Amino acid sequence: MNAVVGAGVETGQKGPAPYVRIERLTKRFGDFVAVRQVSLEIQRGEIFCLLGGSGCGKTTLLRMLAGFETPTDGAIFIDGVDVTQVPPYERPVNMMFQSYALFPHMTVAQNVAFGLKQDGTARGEIESRVQEMLSLVQLNGYEKRKPHQLSGGQRQRVALARALVKRPKLLLLDEPLGALDKKLREHTQFELVNLQEKLGVTFVIVTHDQEEAMTLASRIGVMRAGEILQVGTPADIYEFPNSRFVADFIGSVNMVEGRLIEDEPDHVRIECAQLGAIVYVDHGVSSPPDAPVSVAIRPEKIQLSRERPEQTDNVLQGVIAGIAYLGNATRYLVRLPTGFLLRVTAPNVFRHEERLEPDERVWLHWHSSSPVVVTR
Amino acid sequence: MAALALLLTGGGDAVSVSAPAGTRLAGRFAAIRGALGRRAVIALPYAWLAVFFLVPFLIVLKIAFSNIQLSMPPVEPVMVWTADHVLQLRLHFSNFTFVFGDELYLAAFVNSLQVAGVSTLFALLIGYPMAYGIARAPGAWRNILFLLVVLPFFTSFLLRVYAWMGLLGRSGPINALLMQLGIIHEPVQLLQTDFAVYLGMVYSYLPFMVLPLYSAIEKLDLTLLEAAADLGCRPAKAFFMITLPLTKEGIFAGCLLVFIPAVGEYVIPALLGGPDTLMIGRVVWDEFFGNRDWPVASALAIVLLVILAGFVLLLQRVQAQEGEA
Numbered sequence: 169m170n171a172v173v174g175a176g177v178e179t180g181q182k183g184p185a186p187y188v189r190i191e192r193l194t195k196r197f198g199d200f201v202a203v204r205q206v207s208l209e210i211q212r213g214e215i216f217c218l219l220g221g222s223g224c225g226k227t228t229l230l231r232m233l234a235g236f237e238t239p240t241d242g243a244i245f246i247d248g249v250d251v252t253q254v255p256p257y258e259r260p261v262n263m264m265f266q267s268y269a270l271f272p273h274m275t276v277a278q279n280v281a282f283g284l285k286q287d288g289t290a291r292g293e294i295e296s297r298v299q300e301m302l303s304l305v306q307l308n309g310y311e312k313r314k315p316h317q318l319s320g321g322q323r324q325r326v327a328l329a330r331a332l333v334k335r336p337k338l339l340l341l342d343e344p345l346g347a348l349d350k351k352l353r354e355h356t357q358f359e360l361v362n363l364q365e366k367l368g369v370t371f372v373i374v375t376h377d378q379e380e381a382m383t384l385a386s387r388i389g390v391m392r393a394g395e396i397l398q399v400g401t402p403a404d405i406y407e408f409p410n411s412r413f414v415a416d417f418i419g420s421v422n423m424v425e426g427r428l429i430e431d432e433p434d435h436v437r438i439e440c441a442q443l444g445a446i447v448y449v450d451h452g453v454s455s456p457p458d459a460p461v462s463v464a465i466r467p468e469k470i471q472l473s474r475e476r477p478e479q480t481d482n483v484l485q486g487v488i489a490g491i492a493y494l495g496n497a498t499r500y501l502v503r504l505p506t507g508f509l510l511r512v513t514a515p516n517v518f519r520h521e522e523r524l525e526p527d528e529r530v531w532l533h534w535h536s537s538s539p540v541v542v543t544r
Numbered sequence: 545m546a547a548l549a550l551l552l553t554g555g556g557d558a559v560s561v562s563a564p565a566g567t568r569l570a571g572r573f574a575a576i577r578g579a580l581g582r583r584a585v586i587a588l589p590y591a592w593l594a595v596f597f598l599v600p601f602l603i604v605l606k607i608a609f610s611n612i613q614l615s616m617p618p619v620e621p622v623m624v625w626t627a628d629h630v631l632q633l634r635l636h637f638s639n640f641t642f643v644f645g646d647e648l649y650l651a652a653f654v655n656s657l658q659v660a661g662v663s664t665l666f667a668l669l670i671g672y673p674m675a676y677g678i679a680r681a682p683g684a685w686r687n688i689l690f691l692l693v694v695l696p697f698f699t700s701f702l703l704r705v706y707a708w709m710g711l712l713g714r715s716g717p718i719n720a721l722l723m724q725l726g727i728i729h730e731p732v733q734l735l736q737t738d739f740a741v742y743l744g745m746v747y748s749y750l751p752f753m754v755l756p757l758y759s760a761i762e763k764l765d766l767t768l769l770e771a772a773a774d775l776g777c778r779p780a781k782a783f784f785m786i787t788l789p790l791t792k793e794g795i796f797a798g799c800l801l802v803f804i805p806a807v808g809e810y811v812i813p814a815l816l817g818g819p820d821t822l823m824i825g826r827v828v829w830d831e832f833f834g835n836r837d838w839p840v841a842s843a844l845a846i847v848l849l850v851i852l853a854g855f856v857l858l859l860q861r862v863q864a865q866e867g868e869a
Binding site: 234235236255256257258261262263265267269270271272273282283286287330331334 | 765767768770771772773774775776777778779781786789790
């Protein structure tokens with residue numbers, strides 16, 4: 169799914185000049201630094217997700233792109249033009265607000281037409297473009313309604329239509345699906361991606377929902393405390409997190425502390441007291457020996473078995489301490505002899521499967537390429 | 545009356561209770577007590593209005609249909625129990641025909657509406673920026689500014705109007721200041737002019753304009769203005785396209801709160817206005833105390849009430865239509 173979404177966009181930084189370039193952008197509110205020295209390049213036609221918890225600075229960064237906040241330092245270029253000091257009403261950028269911010273005293277058609285009217289577009293063209301936009305978001309027949317007469321999903325589509333009707337160079341979306349319920353959200357995610365592909369507009373999306381970011385984005389920038397920790401495709405971020413925070417923030421992970429005891433170019437061995445074992449990883453780590461490191465292992469990459477596995481490295485024994493049956497998969501908590509609890513997820517491939525029981529003794533093992541070693 | 549009826553229907557519910565298990569019964573009783581409590585809460589202000597508004601209004605209405613007579617009170621009774629045991633109801637419409645027939649009264653009405661209208665307009669023009677400034681001021685400042693608006697209420701209204709007499713007088717500080725600055729060479733007549741009446745009106749009723757405006761502007765979602773800017777709308781234009789239409793309710797409320805008392809205002813034109821300032825409040829006063837013609841004074845009051853009620857209804861209808869559309 170991610171591959172489909174990201175297919176049109178090269179993930180490498182080389183290629184054509186970046187469409188949006190953010191250079192060492194900083195925003196301070198008094199003593200508080202909301203955004204710290206952020207540099208970022210976004211390609212034309214990309215769906216770029218800024219992902220992070222609340223207060224990480226992602227919304228401030230978005231608001232600087234829209235022009236609502238003036239950067240304390242740094243610069244923003246859109247399509248080669250420095251827009252750092254350009255007021256919001258002159259930027260070739262439109263935003264879809266988290267609250268949608270539809271004008272309550274105007275009808276759906278008036279809301280969508282608002283932006284075009286500001287530009288002095290001819291009346292006939294306004295009408296045809298509003299119609300075109302409304303049919304794109306499947307809201308024909310709702311022109312005369314007021315926002316309070318619409319459902320949440322319809323309002324979201326009006327907000328989208330209003331933001332897209334001016335054909336902006338860049339569309340900013342602040343938690344675009346945050347106010348929708350779960351079922352509607354899943355449906356809308358795909359609509360949003362389809363629309364983006366059809367129009368080719370560059371999207372910058374702010375979200376705190378990692379699943380949303382994974383589904384929508386061609387690339388994700390994970391933010392914490394005003395800084396961007398890692399930028400990459402959803403798969404990059406998931407499989408190759410560059411820090412404890414990213415590994416922990418995206419998806420579920422078993423985070424184990426350890427100490428490098430063998431550091432070769434093609435493999436490392438890490439002593440993990442919590443596991444009571446030595447973890448063998450089949451790639452090198454650029455870190456000083458004896459340095460404290462963390463090993464991140466995803467629950468679905470650990471396998472459980474009643475019989476002793478054939479491999480010799482990365483094999484542990486434990487007792488099933490908890491089982492949660494989720495339908496598509498089963499989530500286990502396995503207690504190791506050290507008392508450490510490991511999370512393991514196993515897909516339910518067969519319907520008549522002899523499932524593991526609570527308190528059963530099991531063997532755990534994983535492939536030596538599965539663990540990710542992070543040093544910060 | 546209405547209150548009593550409400551209470552009685554509450555009692556009716558209690559009678560219809562069928563008695564199942566004890567706990568459910570207790571629940572029902574609690575619910576009924578709740579309903580009764582709610583009705584009592586609603587009934588109280590209605591009872592207050594009935595006693596202190598409806599009854600005096602009916603008395604005034606009665607006097608308006610009565611006739612002048614040398615007695616105390618100086619009116620004929622409307623209902624008379626005659627010697628041959630007939631209850632006679634005598635309604636004099638002459639007071640109303642007199643009021644509508646005399647051009648002085650018409651002029652007083654027109655003038656009152658005009659003074660009140662112009663005063664309301666100025667109060668709006670001054671009050672809106674004030675309310676806007678307070679609503680957008682940083683948190684700590686907001687309370688202080690708000691207090692400053694309400695502060696005049698801590699002093700008697702009459703005292704404040706007297707203060708204006710002192711300020712506007714020939715030897716008052718305003719004339720002194722203007723002469724000091726060399727703008728005028730001898731004191732100007734400020735007191736007992738229409739200007740003084742407008743000044744007093746706007747000054748006195750400004751808080752009533754600012755408070756509803758403040759609450760409307762304060763409620764306005766600022767992201768709407770950001771959305772407007774984002775769509776290419778300059779701030780000045782956004783004010784007229786977004787802020788103004790969305791604070792219309794506050795504007796209506798403020799204008800009503802200023803206009804209605806201003807139409808019937810007596811003290812300000814009497815103290816600050818000149819002898820030729822003709823306003824209906826003053827005319828009613830003169831009829832009542834000067835001519836001791838209670839019926840005509842009452843008829844004038846009734847006509848004024850009908851005019852103002854008409855304004856309120858009209859405004860409400862406009863608002864209701866806006867809400868539907």
